[in-house]
Amino acid sequence: MNITIGEIARQAGVSKTTVSRVLNNKPDVDPATREKIMALINEYNFQPNAFAKAISRQSSSQHIGLLIPHKAEYVFSNAFYTEVMRGVSTELDEQGYYLMLCYAHDVNYMDIYHQKRVEGFVLLSPGSYNKNIIETLNAEEVPFVSTSKISEQETMTYVDIDNHQGGMLVMEHLIALGHRRIAYIGKPSLTSSIERMNSHRVALEKHGLPYDPSLVLVPETSSTESGHDAARFLMQDDNPPTAIFLANDVMAVGAIKAIQESGFRVPEDVSVVGFDDIPLAMYVNPTLTTVRQPAYEKGRCAARMLIEILQKKPIPHCQIMDVELIVRGSTGPVKTT
Amino acid sequence: MNITIGEIARQAGVSKTTVSRVLNNKPDVDPATREKIMALINEYNFQPNAFAKAISRQSSSQHIGLLIPHKAEYVFSNAFYTEVMRGVSTELDEQGYYLMLCYAHDVNYMDIYHQKRVEGFVLLSPGSYNKNIIETLNAEEVPFVSTSKISEQETMTYVDIDNHQGGMLVMEHLIALGHRRIAYIGKPSLTSSIERMNSHRVALEKHGLPYDPSLVLVPETSSTESGHDAARFLMQDDNPPTAIFLANDVMAVGAIKAIQESGFRVPEDVSVVGFDDIPLAMYVNPTLTTVRQPAYEKGRCAARMLIEILQKKPIPHCQIMDVELIVRGSTGPVKTT
DNA sequence: GGGAATTTCGTAACCGGTTTCGTAACCGTT
DNA sequence: AACGGTTACGAAACCGGTTACGAAATTCCC
Incomplete structure (x- = not known):
């Protein structure tokens, strides 16, 4: 069995409340007590159960879903998409969020949301889903950001290039x-x-x-x-x-x-x-x-925008990034016959 | 506020216990009662909070981590690895598990495990981690499967080719x-x-x-x-x-x-x-x-093995898959000078 | 030295589920 | 009518955390 906050409290001779206060850096705890508790936490390498936390404070699971089309093959075999994925995952990682991969078959992604497994979604290749996925997400007011422009409507948030x-x-x-x-x-x-x-x-x-x-x-x-x-x-x-x-x-x-x-x-x-x-x-x-x-940056930007939405910050509904023509060897002057 | 099991119970005029029984397809509930509760569940599209579930039954979060080296760039830009990823995610998806991407910097992956965010790990490119990651995982008895042979020891489970x-x-x-x-x-x-x-x-x-x-x-x-x-x-x-x-x-x-x-x-x-x-x-x-x-199959197999480990099934500690030489245009007879 | 303010801490309720155990109601027997 | 066995359900404890509130202990001030 794993160590719990109650066990730490018992060993420190204090209540769960006090341990909780230490864990969350809250005031109202004697420096000496804090130190003793910290020692125990370090000794056992105690990590509070994330689920218990999420359920008690009525809030953030700190999980975000990356929504991937059911026909995932072409997404995983296109380095552009995997770079976007890398951007999304890196940004979330740095911001302390966790990334879950979610396949968009049927409506199970909505279940994942309702079960509180994720707080919102980044849409990877929004052209390849069932038509109504966007409507469903909007109707249920699920926070999401798309990595591509979906329509001209202002109601959805996306990052894209021109x-x-x-x-x-x-x-x-x-x-x-x-x-x-x-x-x-x-x-x-x-x-x-x-x-x-x-x-x-x-x-x-x-x-x-x-x-x-x-x-x-x-x-x-x-x-x-x-x-x-x-x-x-x-x-x-x-x-x-x-x-x-x-x-x-x-x-x-x-x-x-x-x-x-x-x-x-x-x-x-x-x-x-x-x-x-x-x-x-x-x-x-x-x-x-x-x-x-900028595939990687696109991913990072989408993740950042989603986090800001979750934090109720006001943000522009879209973000347009720069493109650049890279001339290499596959183009040349037309053949003069 | 979201709908809870208590609210469903109240509206059905029964106790939480009975609703729980219906949700988990357990016996001891009158068909008529079951139907009434099912109707309410469908009406509200009620989905039990996954975290509350995970915490009450002392078990499965149904989440598995895909451990990725901190220097993720080469992993995401190598189609071999992304195919393995696709295999892992597909298998987990089909088996009702959820996949979390975890970067292996410092020791935070251990935290993710201790916080119960995941039940175990699939290791993507185990050659690129800090040397001691395997030792740490073993020492803490974290269930994991590697997608590559790490050492000759029998203590670890892996999928690989010859x-x-x-x-x-x-x-x-x-x-x-x-x-x-x-x-x-x-x-x-x-x-x-x-x-x-x-x-x-x-x-x-x-x-x-x-x-x-x-x-x-x-x-x-x-x-x-x-x-x-x-x-x-x-x-x-x-x-x-x-x-x-x-x-x-x-x-x-x-x-x-x-x-x-x-x-x-x-x-x-x-x-x-x-x-x-x-x-x-x-x-x-x-x-x-x-x-x-077989990159995709390698991923699937690793995921399958991890699930079986979590289910305490006895499995062989390694699985060796077949390889095949594909002769194409980049090889030819040596130039005779 | 006594009252107020402050510091420090614990009790208990709560979050949304599961589970143990007890029990009322109903059934068929003799 | 008394009995035993099902069936259907609920009360309450529990999981591992957070939090509102109250209270004891200490410090401060006149």
């Missing part, structure tokens, strides 16, 4: 290199990815270039395999694009491979741009031109 | 291709990685090939960058190796890059082999020859 700006950086870069047939591959699953996709069209229009819908592909998933398959499909065409903009780096890696397998060279024949700047982007062959977004 | 066999598969493959100057790059941080490294020497000796210590490099970390730097160092030599065996895929990707930057081709000039078979291994250029280990 996806439109990021997309424009890519498109301006490709257009400046002379590309006119630029494909886009990506799943418009939520507001932020829709913005990314829209920038493709907007940029073309801005420069008076034709918009060819057949050059916009919407795969089922955002995996390397999807990028590979979609790019292969494009390259089988009689008139393939000279540049492909993919919604993320993981897909871009697959696309480069497909292009090479189809007998084309990157970037000599086809330029490729990704999004995120995952660590591997600078190690693939050719190195990947991409848009860097 | 690293020696895996290494031998690589070496036999390279030697069969005619390679004689085979380098090894990797950090011998724990028993399993030492076995991997030893297989390099054992295989050379077995085939009567010379063992050249200058071809064995021990970088500080296991990152892509380390693999890159170490390989570059090797390739600057007057008599560079014709093949490099790296302790993991992430490093191998860096090595391929360095070799190419040094003006050599893979696999024509230098063959490269990794370890793990991360998802990206088949998408890099050239595709990576590697040893597949």
Whole structure:
């Protein structure tokens, strides 16, 4: 059996109350008594039961949930998401909160909340949940912060980058290199990815270039395999694009491979741009031109915002971070035939 | 204020005891009464407070900790580890356990255990902790399972592959291709990685090939960058190796890059082999020859074993999983000069 | 030296559940 | 009618903490 506050009290010859006072650094206890109790606490390495604490003071479990889509595979295999996770977990750790991983199947995440296991949630990849998850969370007034823009509503808190700006950086870069047939591959699953996709069209229009819908592909998933398959499909065409903009780096890696397998060279024949700047982007062959977004910082920021919400601090409902175009080896001037 | 068992009892006109019986599917309650209580539970979507439960029945918090090294960056950016994480979290999720991420700085993970926040730990990358973490866990009799072999002692439970066999598969493959100057790059941080490294020497000796210590490099970390730097160092030599065996895929990707930057081709000039078979291994250029280990299954298995330990079931102290050599494009016959 | 203020500490209730044990009500037997 | 055996339920203690309140002991002040 483990040591309890009562046992410490008994050995010190005082009441539980006094021990509790010492544990919580409260006044009204004689320095000598405090010292004696501290000695016992250290001797037994006594740690007050967190659950008993949470239940007696009617408050904080100090636990926060990271909500992950049920189809977790692509999240765990995308270094962008794992970097966000790292940011979330690091920030919580530093602030003394504990992180629980919660899979968003059915409604069990609501149970986790009602059972007081967590005080709120950080949403990892909010585009991949059931449509109504946001409504449910809002309806039940569960505190949460999303790591991506979900909708235009002001009622929800999120941290994101300016996806439109990021997309424009890519498109301006490709257009400046002379590309006119630029494909886009990506799943418009939520507001932020829709913005990314829209920038493709907007940029073309801005420069008076034709918009060819057949050059916009919407795969089922955002995996390397999807990028590979979609790019292969494009390259089988009689008139393939000279540049492909993919919604993320993981897909871009697959696309480069497909292009090479189809007998084309990157970037000599086809330029490729990704999004995120995952660590591997600078190690693939050719190195990947991409848009860097601060994944780790995004996670930290989301966690910080959630804690502030829990502490009833007034905070802005969204936080927009900077992006940067990283030009590497996968993009080059259009081939002059 | 949230609904409690007492409130349900009051509205049903019964005692807390009876409601508790219904909640836990216990006998001794009239079907009609049970129904009335169930109706109220559903109406309010009542979820019993998990902490109150954990504290009253002197038992299970149903929480398990995933212990992660403080220097978490390389763990989160290595798809092998994140796949293990996915396995752990999926298994726990299916079995109704909750997963908490715990950083292993100082001794706070012991606090987390003593505070009853978790019932036990899965150790993610046990080579990277402070030396004494295992001793501490053992000394305090904290239930834990490691996802890698730590030492030869029988006192600890772990899941692993046969690293020696895996290494031998690589070496036999390279030697069969005619390679004689085979380098090894990797950090011998724990028993399993030492076995991997030893297989390099054992295989050379077995085939009567010379063992050249200058071809064995021990970088500080296991990152892509380390693999890159170490390989570059090797390739600057007057008599560079014709093949490099790296302790993991992430490093191998860096090595391929360095070799190419040094003006050599893979696999024509230098063959490269990794370890793990991360998802990206088949998408890099050239595709990576590697040893597949079942990362996801390893995670699941570790979680399963920990649960069985907590349930006092007798289980073997280790579980060894199969490996498989995956030959891809990064290895080829030695160049005949 | 006596009353007030302050310091120090304990009693008991409480948080939201579980569990032990006792008992009233009902049943069927003889 | 008396008895024993179920069935259905509640009172109260308990888990390990926190907290409101009261009171004893000490100090202060005139």
